[in-house]
Amino acid sequence: MLRYATLRILGAIPTLLLVIAIAFLMVHSAPGGPFDRERVLAPEVERNIERAYHLDESLPEQFSRYLQGLLHGDLGPSYRYRDYTVAELIGGALPLSIRLGALAMALALVAGVSAGMVAALRKNTIIDRLVTGIAMIGISVPVFVIAPLMVLVFAVFLNWLPASWTGGNAANRMLMPVIALALPQIAYIARLTRASMINVMNSDFVRTARAQGLSTISIVRYHAIKPAMLPLLSYMGPAIAGVLTGSVVVEEVFGIPGVGQFFIRGALNRDYTLVLGITVFYATLVIFLNLIVDLLYGFLDPRIRGR
């Protein structure tokens, strides 16, 4: 197990390097630079700024300087928010983004698993059709359509909830962003749970349990729930990645001052280090969480555990 974990961690390094390299290249190949303005700067000033931020060096030199910084946990200074480092910016916005993401994940799991279970146990009934139908919509309609629509309906027409982060109280201004962020995940998880539950309920050992006179509730509780939830666990990695990327859109739509908003601002301002820093941070997070999911999987399946 330990050996497996070590190998997985070491295996993540090349992936991470590749992500950094591609992000670095893409940011640098975008036209214009962080200090281009309408007003032309004096050449000496421009040169001084470039030297201060090492923009006068060649790309490989800049890249290796960036990597060396990363080794010390230094994501570099922000080009736009002059007094802050990228790490400070992320650190400041992170708690809010984490709260949003965690609430969305929790909602997605509870709602998705319940809907999937009910659909599986009531297979081919109206309830099942309803769940699978709604899930299909949840998967096909992107967040950037759902979120503004929600604002339109619940904030503008019905006036139930605040339209953005500046209005309402701490609880109700979180409600719409969390739901918007969770919706696609609820849909995926419901479909996954339904399929895996139906599969397990058709297995030989459930037939045995039925022959032993166990009620459906007992069968689900003592026999079916664990094997049915295992495939869900391996979806947690992609789900987390989905919530992270979704949060970029949701934070922008609802005006939430989280990491995602910094990411978009950074991209629009050509704030190289900020965009790169957030990319690297998110990539590390996704890889790390995927690793935890994999290890957990091995731990929960008794047939893999011993190896």
Place this chain on the structure above:
Amino acid sequence: MSLLEINELTIRYADTPEPVVKGLTLAVERGESIGIVGESGSGKTQSAMAIMGLLPANAQVSGTVHFDGTELTGAADHVLNQYRACRIAMVFQDPRTALNPYVRIGKQLRRILLEHKICGRAEANVRTLDMLNKVGLSDPERQFRAFPHELSGGMRQRVMIGAALIGEPDLLVADEPTTALDVTVQAQILSLVRRLHAETNSALLLITHDLGVVAGNCERVVVMDRGRLVEEGMTRGVFRDPASEKTRALLLAAPHIDSIVMSEPVSADTGPVLEIEDIAVSFKERRSKGGRSLHAVKPMSFSLQERETVAVVGESGSGKTSLARAILGLLPADGGQVCFLGKTLPAHIGARKNTVRRNLQMVFQDPLASLNPAMSVREIVMEPLRIHERGKKKAGLNNDVAVMLASVGLDPGLAGRYPHELSGGQAQRVAIARSLILKPKVLICDEAVAALDGTVQLEILKLLLAEQERSGLSLVFITHDLAVVRQISHRVLVMYMGRLCEIAKNESLFTRPRHPYAKALLSSVPVLDPDARPVDLPLAGEASSMLSPPTGCLFHPRCQHAVAACSESVPELIDCDGSLVACHRAAELDLGY
């Protein structure tokens, strides 16, 4: 009033033209043992499912099933649940899938007691341990906490039987309880079922395709054919004097130790086609688990004459399949060599010439799994020709395929079908046609008839023997079924844990086995005679771990004739009246059968 009364039971599915069970009427008395026999598709399992109320939702059931006076067909689940486990319990065919792999064994048994509120948690624990002990698990405390995959197939089936009996039912329905198990383990499980049936006074309804199993275990027998009951009576009477045509056919086709030997003798003057010298196969364990070697096949030698059939027998895990694959070069051999017509072959199939490869062909166990589902029968049978006889005209190929299909007894109209449209027997004929179309000198059959019904099995065996007679084909026939061995082989190789125990002529092995393991295998086979009392526990225990094999003779921990020398040195193969036997006591023991 009988315990169970089935009246005019008919089960029909919307997507099948015929009902799967047609008007079955049957009564089971308290405490009796009754067997239901029939081939696959005869409706025996469907009938059992109807008794348990476990038929799928789309089954249309008419007729009645009364248990102790209560109507069970159409009863609601909460009513059925009062009967399941406490009054009627069931043992399923495959113990590998019938137990929940995620739940500890003790908990699965205990749940039954708790669900039916038979007793409290503390007593449920005691009763569960007690039951595990009763079904012959040596260390109940440890087995209680074990997960199913930690136990062998035989052990798991013991657990299944324990789970069925823990609610003290009045009727035990066992659906092919030993079909997935080795013959020696089958003997152990059947002996356990007999003992528990006698002790508990519950009635036993045993469903099987194996008439030998019925003969030794059931007082009464019911024969089913295509959904109908065709014969019913006391086992002895039915076996002696079968009234229906189907029963007679089943009895004739039933492979048993006293089967008629069908193979023609080999003429002595032909040279060996295949010579195997000191071939060995081993697998390396992963380094993280200790990096030990598993010797699947220990160095062994034998030869194969033209027109000869050599059978290879042994329990699962004895190395039969590894041996076959090593001969074909599909698996890297550790050492030794394979000579074909006097020439030594490269160990790996990729290095062998096409002329050699076409002469060594193989037929696999599961006919459906070994046929490409995306290819039609014609394409499957033609494929070897496309590879080995390039440049042949399309018309010629089509003609060859048609001739081949006809010679394995397949309707030429089947050529356009795809594998999933074939029955098991037809699929195996296609597989055989595919391997014979190259006119090989040697055909290796790895459990080629194990998945087939008795009558179909017999047809396939006859087909292979006819081909042998016609073309001089040599056969290596790998099987766990000694009755098949008796029917078709000239010589027999008995393997145990990768080592040769005995090489003997068909006649000598079955009349005078020399190795105690060969003898145990023979006595494990159910006998087709209802008067012959089955031998209780011809072979106790299970094979030792291949990763830490015992010293000396590998069989000595289970051998009732073992002496001190057996655990000290490995017995060499010695000649005993023409049989080669690897046993220290071969000369002195008299194991006459």
